[in-house]
Amino acid sequence: MSMSGPSDQNTLVPGPPSIAFDTDQPDLPAAGQASERPEQPLLDALFRQRKLDALSHLTGGLAHDFNNILQGLLGSLQLAQRRLATGEADKAGRLIDASLAAGRRAAGLTHRLLAFAQRQSLDPKPVDVASLLRSMETTLRAAVGPDIVLNLEVATDLAPTLCDARQLESALLGMTANARDAMADGGTLTVALTQEILTEESAAEENLLPGAYTCLTVTDTGIGMTPDVSERAFDPFFTTKPIGQGTGLGLSMIYGYVKQSDGSIALRSGDGEGTRLRILLPQVMKLPQAIQGEGQIVASSGANPLVLVVDDDDMVRELVTQILADAGYRTIAAGDAIAAITVLRGGVMPDLLLTDVGLPGLNGRQLADAARELQPAQKVLFMTGYAANAVVGGGEALDHGMSILMKPFEVGELTAKVAEMLESRH
Template sequence: MFGRWFDVRALRIGDPADHRVAIFFSDINDRKGMEEALRRLNDTLEQQVQKRTQERDRLWSNTQDIQVIVDGKGVFQAVNPAFTAILGWTSEDAVGKPLFEFLIPDDEGLTDRALQHARVQSLPVIENRYRHKDGGFRWISWVAAPDGDLIYASGRHITAEKEQAEALLTTEEALRQSQKMEAVGQLTGGLAHDFNNLLAGISGSLELMQKRIDQGRFTDVDRYMTVAQGAAKRAAALTHRLLAFSRRQTLDPKPTNVNRLITGMEELVRRTVGPQIHMEVVGAAGIWPALIDPGQLENALLNLCINARDAMPEGGRITIETANKWLDDTGARQHDMAPGQYLSVCVTDTGTGMSPSLIAKVFEPFFTTKPLGQGTGLGLSMVYGFAKQSGGQVRIYSEVGEGSTICLYLPRHYGETDEDDLAQKIDEASRAEQGETVLIVDDEPSVRMLVTEVLEDLGYTAIEAGDSAAGLKVLQSDVRIDLLVTDVGLPGGMNGRQMADAGRERRPGLKVLFITGYAENSVITNGHLDPSMQVLTKPFAMDALALRIKDLIRTP
């Protein structure tokens, strides 16, 4: 029985004089064992708690991340040493003060919303800027979670990452600018080369005309005049291609039956590509109309067919095919377009094809694979600009040795085409009616002079103004004005569109013809003109100006 724990009790029994005592032994060895085990457990728990506390304290003190405790109002209850190391503020500086005193003002709204969120649930990562004691700031990325009335937050210092990201953006922007300048240099060089050739033809022809007139040799004048006019037209075509590339070309969109348009220009294309090329047109039945500038689509198709011909020096086949396309979300993403209904016009050749690296460059201005002097490099860039400005897209499908297919995707027009308008032949401009007056506003005297000559030849009364202020003064007077003809870019405080809008406040029915070198955004919105407004692109033929003026004035 020894070696065990007993609980011993003694009780007196009987007569006290007998001196008798009853002794009771209770075995409590198991209880004592349990008590010892409990004591050892308590000692272990205390050690564990002490160890965990020490670990937490070491983590709190040694972590490189900021650890803070704030109440529901955002007042600091505790901050760890990393707070001081990163921000410069000591615990005495921060504890008891609202965190908003340490924030960059621009980030207070974001941080307040985050604090409201963290009162009730864990906070997703947010980033804000804390003032450093030295006067600068540091970017901190926070996570937080509530515990009772307190919020425990951990912040990672990310200033270096932010600076690296900003440096990367700066480098990327510098690279884009470098690439842009390289493209501008290429564009300028090609443009200068082509225009110098054209100007040489114009100026040389004019000099020879002057000499022949002085010599009385009038028979050669027409020939030199033809050369000069041809060079001027080629210069105009070059600027139109440049504007199409930059997507700033004036478009006159109309509901167009593309099958009929292709049929109308088929003979021209056949003659252009020559007898070595077999051409086939496959027009889909029930083709949707497209809202496009038909003249620009003709130019685009002609350019595509010329490129296809040049890719087949030994002859081959060109196929022009139309189809209705309905692009869902997946197809639209693949084509970099908005979902919807489109009309596709594809030109396929059996020529040399293109490599992926070549496809990536063909839409760049003045990029060409043709020998020097045989191409401007603006054909496909013009096609691309026309498609994008029309709200569509252009895509190339090609493999080396397997030919190429270039597809224009043009937005569907929901409505019918005006067949009569497509077939309409404009008659010669008749003379003006009595008293009809046109106001011409342009800062270039030579343009005003030419337009005035055309108007007076047609019997109109012409009023000239050299800037927007002078033009607006006339529009706000009581003088009869049947039509405003104005440039877009004007001196005088307003552009042509602003002057026209101001004039329409006094003359609501005023009709406007913009004559401009390019379509500014203030005049053209998504390729569409306001009612009773038209645009004529410089340079233009005088007959075209006369017809456009008469058409506008006669339009109800």
């Protein structure tokens, strides 16, 4: 992909086409109304076909990528099993490492899919994006290589931007890599930061609220895109790169991140004329005060804290309880919210309630509320594969003494988060 300024031949793409995957609900005239155009049935059929094509493309891409991952995972584990059976434990270690790598690839794929679907867990905070961009300059120059000139244009006195800094860094690196690939013979990449004030009228055009926004533009002088490619640039699993050189999730992931951050993204490109990506993210008034010792995890001083583990998946529940037991915690396991509430009503007072969100019947948040009726200071750690709003709902923040751990998690992530929760004083 490549990026350049507008031209008459260029195509402006404000985001992925609005193609819903609900193929049972075609867009039809309201009851009692006749179609205003005689060609409406044909248009409805065409729209339905586009939805089916989009769904087919998405599921096909998913199946392809996950089958490759599963092949590596299952094959490595089966070979490791054989090595262990024949007493070749030293050779099994490499195969187990390969299995772990495959599992992490799968985790990364689901993360990118959640980003496209605007369901990933974000940590939006006021960020000094100008400082963030300057801190990435060395990394970006290394990414583009010696044949590409990198220009950073940063406006002065930019207000803080409300966003997830880590995901913004990932988006910048992804856009830089795409631009580099579009300039195989060298060129110029310009990354610019400015402020834009959206009025009622201009905000409506962007489908945003009026106010101040940080505008990030990434422009290159590469090969550009033809209109048919630019129209599909944000589609998941769409890529123009050779097989094996791209998943086709890069721009769709960035689109999902930007939209979930209450921003907008637009692409302008022309065949042979480069490409420009423009992102708007909302600004806030001031940066938060630094917190002393933030992020430091201290081992709990309590002796063998008790953790109530709730998950309806037998394998996950047993795995989590084993990990915690190995770390020195006492555990009680329950397969659903009702079983957990029965334990709590029996007089058990766990130091931490560790619960999945998507439980059958009462969900994890409802379980947490019930637990706090019995013990108001109950600390709760939610496990979920969805965004934080799956836990809080209605745009509310998590209550004090509650936190979220995203699935899939590493063993160290789980034990560190549990220790952090138990050490917390709120």
